[in-house]
Every structure is written in structure tokens, then in C-alpha cells.
Amino acid sequence: MEQHSIFIYILLSIVITNLIRVTPMILIKGPITNRFVRSFLYYVPYVTLAVMAFPDMILATPTPLPGIIALLAGIVAAWLRLGLFPVAAICCVTVYLLI
Amino acid sequence: MTVDFDILKRNELRDGLRDGIPIAMGYFAVTFSLGIIAARAGLTAPLGFLSSFFTRASAGEYGTYTLVAVQATYVEVIAMCLVANLRYMLMSAALSQKIAPGTSWFHRILMACCVTDEVFGISVAHPDYTPPAYTYSAAMISTLFWASGCAVGIVAGSLLPQPMVTALSMSLYGMFLAIIIPPAHKDRNVLYALTACFVLSGLCAVAPIIGEWSSGMRTVVLTIVISTVAAWLKPIKTEPMEQQEPSSSLEWSSRDRGQQS
Numbered sequence: 001m002e003q004h005s006i007f008i009y010i011l012l013s014i015v016i017t018n019l020i021r022v023t024p025m026i027l028i029k030g031p032i033t034n035r036f037v038r039s040f041l042y043y044v045p046y047v048t049l050a051v052m053a054f055p056d057m058i059l060a061t062p063t064p065l066p067g068i069i070a071l072l073a074g075i076v077a078a079w080l081r082l083g084l085f086p087v088a089a090i091c092c093v094t095v096y097l098l099i
Numbered sequence: 100m101t102v103d104f105d106i107l108k109r110n111e112l113r114d115g116l117r118d119g120i121p122i123a124m125g126y127f128a129v130t131f132s133l134g135i136i137a138a139r140a141g142l143t144a145p146l147g148f149l150s151s152f153f154t155r156a157s158a159g160e161y162g163t164y165t166l167v168a169v170q171a172t173y174v175e176v177i178a179m180c181l182v183a184n185l186r187y188m189l190m191s192a193a194l195s196q197k198i199a200p201g202t203s204w205f206h207r208i209l210m211a212c213c214v215t216d217e218v219f220g221i222s223v224a225h226p227d228y229t230p231p232a233y234t235y236s237a238a239m240i241s242t243l244f245w246a247s248g249c250a251v252g253i254v255a256g257s258l259l260p261q262p263m264v265t266a267l268s269m270s271l272y273g274m275f276l277a278i279i280i281p282p283a284h285k286d287r288n289v290l291y292a293l294t295a296c297f298v299l300s301g302l303c304a305v306a307p308i309i310g311e312w313s314s315g316m317r318t319v320v321l322t323i324v325i326s327t328v329a330a331w332l333k334p335i336k337t338e339p340m341e342q343q344e345p346s347s348s349l350e351w352s353s354r355d356r357g358q359q360s
Contacts, residue, residue, distance in 0.1 A: 009167045014154050019155050041188065046282060047293075048182060051317055051322060081281050
């Protein structure tokens with residue numbers, strides 16, 4: 001297997017990420033009207049973050065249990081709309097106390 | 100091409116800084132844990148700083164670093180960046196409606212590059228048209244903290260005791276939860292979609308064959324499949340674009356403002 005260059009990985013991610021940001025600004029003259037496209041784009045952010053959070057969150061701890069409890073604590077805190085930083089802090093403290 | 104820098108008003112720069120500082124604080128904590136993951140992928144602190152400075156994408160960077168750590172193919176990295184950052188396309192599209200007519204392409208493109216969940220949130224919540232200066236100064240202060248947090252995380256991650264590193268690595272997942280859960284509270288369809296995500300993602304991780312996929316591959320495939328099915332079964336109501344925006348980031352910004360005033 002060939003060795004991949006870390007610089008190429010980083011460069012690719014920088015170029016692609018910013019192209020995604022700039023493309024709609026250049027292409028879109030009016031609002032998007034296609035209902036399916038808009039619905040798809042509406043769900044994508046939530047779905048991506050959800051599949052990234054689970055099961056990775058409970059695999060990151062030495063045993064699954066602290067991760068599961070942190071996940072539940074985080075969901076409750078976020079449900080109560082505590083905000084970005086408090087939710088993140090609650091997850092960290094929960095895991096720290098349990099491992 | 101002449102660039103109209105004189106549209107950058109001092110009070111708009113100051114307002115952007117004011118609203119950007121609370122975001123910057125949160126960013127530092129989150130990228131610290133991103134740095135821990137970047138260190139595992141072999142990034143040095145300067146490289147992590149540059150990478151974070153120019154990408155500014157929580158999920159996208161996380162996905163990229165986990166793929167780099169396992170020496171995945173370049174195609175996988177491209178697919179991951181496309182899918183994990185697809186939401187920025189939506190945000191950029193919405194922001195395009197908030198820029199005053201006659202604003203130069205230079206400022207349109209630079210404003211698009213500033214889009215992150217939170218900077219987009221405060222920019223689109225700005226009354227009337229969003230002045231470029233406001234977005235720039237909020238993006239600049241938060242990006243500096245974002246990149247610094249990553250660099251510090253790369254260095255400190257190897258110095259801290261292992262239980263603390265594990266605990267801190269939870270902050271990124273906490274941030275994900277803070278973004279996805281409040282909209283599920285408001286929109287039942289998002290709640291259904293998230294439930295499907297947790298169940299299917301868990302199943303795919305342990306299933307035969309699919310369980311062998313990299314987590315990046317799993318993310319890409321599941322995102323496309325679940326979002327397509329959700330859009331097909333539960334299409335959004337057709338309203339003007341801005342009202343359909345995921346409002347979580349807007350809520351953060353109004354809360355941040357409330358604390359300041």
C-alpha cells in the first residue's frame with residue numbers, strides 16, 4: 001500500500017470544505033425552489049452529526065458504560081437547551097467521574 | 100478588480116467582535132479535543148493550527164483526522180468532506196439572501212468562507228442586510244481561538260493523563276449533541292430522523308460486512324440514505340428559505356447576546 005501524504009489530506013480537506021461554502025454563493029441567484037432538495041439539505045446536518053456521535057461516543061471510553069451515561073446526560077442537557085459549552089462540559093465531567 | 104474596503108465600518112467590526120467572543124470561548128474548548136484526535140492522526144501543532152484555521156469545520160475536521168489516522172484513500176477524505184460539510188452549502192445559500200445587492204464578489208466569497216454553524220447563526224440573525232465587516236470580525240476572533248485550541252490540544256493531549264484526555268475527547272460529541280437535539284425538540288420529524296440515525300449507525304457498526312467499513316464510509320453512506328428517506332417521507336413545508344434554517348445556532352447567538360447586554 002502506498003504511503004499517503006498528510007499534507008495532501010489536509011490540502012484536500014481545506015479546498016473541498018471552502019469550495020462547498022463558496023459554490024452556493026456563486027451559483028444561487030434566488031431562493032432554491034425544489035422541495036426535495038431543500039428537504040434533503042434540511043436533514044443532512046442533523047443526520048451527519050448524529051451518525052458521527054453514535055456509536056463513536058461510547059466506543060471512545062475504555063468500557064461502553066461511561067460513554068452511554070455521558071451520551072444520555074448530553075442529550076438531556078441539550079434537550080434543556082443549556083448551550084454549546086455547558087453540554088460539552090457535562091459530557092466531559094460525566095466521563096471523567098466514571099472512568 | 101478594485102476591492103471596496105471602505106464598506107467596512109468600525110462599529111460593525113466592533114459588534115462582530117462582541118458577538119464573536121462567546122463563540123470563540125466555546126470553540127477553544129471544542130477544538131482542544133479535536134486536537135487530541137488530530138495528534139493521533141500524526142498532525143503537528145503548526146499543521147493542526149493551519150488546518151483548523153483554513154477549514155473551520157468541526158465534523159469535517161473530525162472525519163478527516165480519523166481517516167488520516169487509518170491512512171484512508173484520498174477519495175474517502177473527499178467524500179467525507181463533502182458530506183460532513185454539506186450543511187455549509189445550505190447555510191451559504193441562506194446567507195446569500197442576506198447580503199446587500201451590489202456587494203462585490205470579493206466580499207460575497209469571503210463571507211461564504213466565514214460560514215461555520217455559529218458564525219452563520221449570528222450573521223443571519225443580524226437585522227436587515229448583514230454587513231460584511233460584522234461577519235469578518237466575528238469569524239476572525241472565533242477562528243483564531245478555533246485554530247489555537249486545536250494546536251494546544253495536539254501538544255497538551257500527549258502531556259495530560261489518559262483519563263483526562265478521554266474525558267476531554269467527549270466535548271466534541273457534546274457539541275454535536277448541543278446542535279442536533281434542540282431542533283428535535285421543536286420538529287418531530289428531526290426527532291424521528293435522529294432516532295433512525297442512532298439505531299442504524301449502531302447496527303451498522305456491529306453488522307457483518309458493513310461493520311468492516313471505516314467510520315468515515317459509514318457516515319457518508321448513512322447520511323445520504325437517511326436524509327434521502329427523510330426528505331422523501333417527511334418533506335419540509337414550503338416557506339421562505341430563512342424560516343427553514345436549522346435554528347439551533349440562532350438560539351445560541353440570541354442567548355449570547357442576552358448575556359452581554
